[in-house]
Amino acid sequence: MAYPTGVENHGGTLRIWFMYKGVRVRESLGVVDTPKNRKVAGELRASVCYAIKTGRFNYAAQFPESANLQRFGEERKEITVTELAKKWLDLKSMEITTNALSRYKSIVRNMVPRIGENKMASVVTQEDLLFIRKELLTGYHTLKKGQRKPIKGRSARTVNNYMMVMSFMFEFATDSGYIKKNPFNGIDFLKKAKAVPDPLTRDEFVRLMDACYNQQIRNFWSLAVYTGMRHGELCGLAWEDIDLKAGTLMVRRNHTLTKEFTLPKTDAGTDRVIHLIQPAIDVLKSQAEMTRLGKQHQVEVKLREYGRTTTHPCTFVFNPQATVTNGIAGHHYAVGSVAQSWESAMRRAGLRYRRAYQSRHTYACWSLTAGANPNFIASQMGHTNAQMVYQVYGAWMSDNNADQIAILNQKLSDFAPPMPQAVGS
Numbered sequence: 246m247a248y249p250t251g252v253e254n255h256g257g258t259l260r261i262w263f264m265y266k267g268v269r270v271r272e273s274l275g276v277v278d279t280p281k282n283r284k285v286a287g288e289l290r291a292s293v294c295y296a297i298k299t300g301r302f303n304y305a306a307q308f309p310e311s312a313n314l315q316r317f318g319e320e321r322k323e324i325t326v327t328e329l330a331k332k333w334l335d336l337k338s339m340e341i342t343t344n345a346l347s348r349y350k351s352i353v354r355n356m357v358p359r360i361g362e363n364k365m366a367s368v369v370t371q372e373d374l375l376f377i378r379k380e381l382l383t384g385y386h387t388l389k390k391g392q393r394k395p396i397k398g399r400s401a402r403t404v405n406n407y408m409m410v411m412s413f414m415f416e417f418a419t420d421s422g423y424i425k426k427n428p429f430n431g432i433d434f435l436k437k438a439k440a441v442p443d444p445l446t447r448d449e450f451v452r453l454m455d456a457c458y459n460q461q462i463r464n465f466w467s468l469a470v471y472t473g474m475r476h477g478e479l480c481g482l483a484w485e486d487i488d489l490k491a492g493t494l495m496v497r498r499n500h501t502l503t504k505e506f507t508l509p510k511t512d513a514g515t516d517r518v519i520h521l522i523q524p525a526i527d528v529l530k531s532q533a534e535m536t537r538l539g540k541q542h543q544v545e546v547k548l549r550e551y552g553r554t555t556t557h558p559c560t561f562v563f564n565p566q567a568t569v570t571n572g573i574a575g576h577h578y579a580v581g582s583v584a585q586s587w588e589s590a591m592r593r594a595g596l597r598y599r600r601a602y603q604s605r606h607t608y609a610c611w612s613l614t615a616g617a618n619p620n621f622i623a624s625q626m627g628h629t630n631a632q633m634v635y636q637v638y639g640a641w642m643s644d645n646n647a648d649q650i651a652i653l654n655q656k657l658s659d660f661a662p663p664m665p666q667a668v669g670s
Contacts, residue, residue, distance in 0.1 A: 246280040249287025251294075254278045261290040265297060265304070266317060272308050306422040309367075324423045326369065327362045333414045339551045344501040352410045366415070367424045374411075374428055378404055382435070401437040408432060442606035442638060443599050445470070450607070456594035459568045462586050464532045465578070466604060471525035473608030473626045475499065476601060480578045481506055481544075483559035484537055492526055494519045496627065498546050498557060502580055506546045506557075509627060517627055535567040536560070542576055609634065613641040 248254070251261050259282055260273040274289070276282045296302035304311065304319050324332075330353045338346050359377045360369055384398030399407075412429035419427045445453065450470060457463040469479055472494070480500040487494050496517050499509045509515045521529070541560045548555060565574035565582075587601035605626070612622050619631040619638075628634065 251290040252286045259286045261286055263294050270313050303422040306425050322423045324366050326357055326360050326364050326366055329366045329418050330357050333417050343503045343505055347503050352407050356411050366418050369428050371428045401435040405434045443603055444607035444610040449596055452594040453590050456590040461568050464528050465563050467528045469604040470607050472519050473605050476583055477580050482562045492521045506544050519625055536564045539564055609638050610641045613638055
């Protein structure tokens with residue numbers, strides 16, 4: 246087999262040559278000269294030439310031990326895992342929300358000590374990461390002295406999220422020339438059980454509402470179930486967003502765990518109009534007696550573009566000061582506090598535990614059971630399209646099959662062609 250362009254034999258091993266900054270350079274590959282290796286070397290040389298041509302070639306990353314690095318004034322970059330994490334998070338803060346950044350920081354705080362705070366990013370191996378993944382799942386953490394501390398194991402979904410975020414960080418290290426290859430490449434996601442909605446039954450809903458410790462909390466969770474709104478959206482809901490006469494509500498903002506107001510989670514969820522059913526209107530009329538004439542506040546809302554904000558005038562629908570007289574309550578609820586009120590009411594009602602997010606699932610399941618169009622439900626909940634509804638709530642749609650057949654029988658029977666009667670013998 247002939248040598249590909251730019252590939253040559255050097256003392257029984259292969260090396261490649263290419264033009265870099267107007268100079269012909271050679272790099273030894275350290276592999277024996279065989280037909281198969283010649284082909285691989287030719288492909289490597291072609292990729293190097295393409296990277297140089299497109300301005301993406303990183304000499305130190307491609308050939309970290311090369312003597313040519315000093316010749317061109319390029320040095321191999323080294324960075325510890327801690328330094329890498331700090332730099333990546335700092336740059337990431339410009340493109341994600343404060344709430345998302347908080348989640349990333351939490352994951353980094355958990356993972357960096359496991360990988361090794363002072364370890365060079367370039368020496369982290371896939372084997373290291375697979376052992377860390379196993380520790381996270383099984384519930385053991387290796388301490389500095391080699392001892393193993395038992396901790397609560399994390400779910401496959403959580404572990405996958407940890408690994409994904411850290412993979413983003415090491416991909417940044419690869420692109421920046423700190424490491425040659427992302428050690429997370431080739432690590433597959435763990436298989437996880439499909440999350441199944443666990444909605445409240447109507448009887449459970451009544452018991453839960455009876456167990457709420459005041460009327461405002463009862464109204465909050467009633468509206469959550471009757472509209473499917475996210476809890477942060479309910480915390481940020483203002484009377485300026487509501488038209489009771491028209492029976493509509495506009496979702497304009499969300500309150501996050503980092504105690505900021507932002508736009509709703511998705512573009513489809515921003516400024517969406519929710520058409521209120523009568524029970525939801527009744528809840529809001531009850532709540533209006535407590536907070537409709539409250540003080541209006543000028544609220545800063547963060548936009549999706551980095552550094553940009555806008556101001557919303559807000560008379561908050563759910564205001565802790567309406568029911569608390571200790572003088573320290575704020576003028577709107579926080580997401581964490583309302584979740585606690587749900588858990589307290591669940592315990593008092595003697596109900597099987599569910600996360601507060603099931604209020605949203607309850608709205609979707611009840612609506613589908615009542616025969617509502619999945620596209621309408623998706624728009625009400627702020628999904629881009631009905632795909633999420635079909636994927637998550639398919640079982641509740643199948644429950645309506647009998648009703649759908651009855652509707653078709655009623656609507657289409659006049660269009661069906663008459664069948665000839667059998668001729669008697």
